[in-house]
Amino acid sequence: EDQVTQSPEALRLQEGESSSLNCSYTVSGLRGLFWYRQDPGKGPEFLFTLYSAGEEKEKERLKATLTKKESFLHITAPKPEDSATYLCAVQASAGNMLTFGGGTRLMVKP
């Protein structure tokens, strides 16, 4: 059974204080690992897809990396507008469905 565990559950940062969110996964062959951002009361918004270990993708202050067991979402010099819940999901090679983690709620204080 595919599993995704995100840590920490919640993270409070001061504006400008860089940090990382973790997504640990077990899957029978990885087709893709996804990061989404979700604002309160809204639907998730796609950020990145990573396909293989060693791959990295960047968007503004966010950088996602992937190993064979986990992915990190690095946030450099965050701003209050980066406050959101970040969701990680995996898709196995053999299937079409995604397995989601519980999310990390990020709060950036000015």
Add this chain to the structure above:
Amino acid sequence: DGGITQSPKYLFRKEGQNVTLSCEQNLNHDAMYWYRQDPGQGLRLIYYSQIVNDFQKGDIAEGYSVSREKKESFPLTVTSAQKNPTAFYLCASNPSGRALGGANVLTFGAGSRLTVL
């Protein structure tokens, strides 16, 4: 702008009532999905449809029903058999439910929050 429209945004249900959540997309996507989100938990798949007039149960289908009569529409009915329906419901779509060698990037609607009174 293309996207997914969910309605209503907020819905209240009394015990024993069935309620229907609407999901409409104008993205010309073949596949549509319904997820349930509870605080601190990952999204859980309720039902999905890869093509018109066909749908499959997800991980937590009990107490729910769907239909897919049109490509654009995938309504979800929360029946009285669903014992704990209070949750945030998300509809999603992607171009094809059959992963054509690629990864399954989903587009989500804004969600509907259902509360049982």
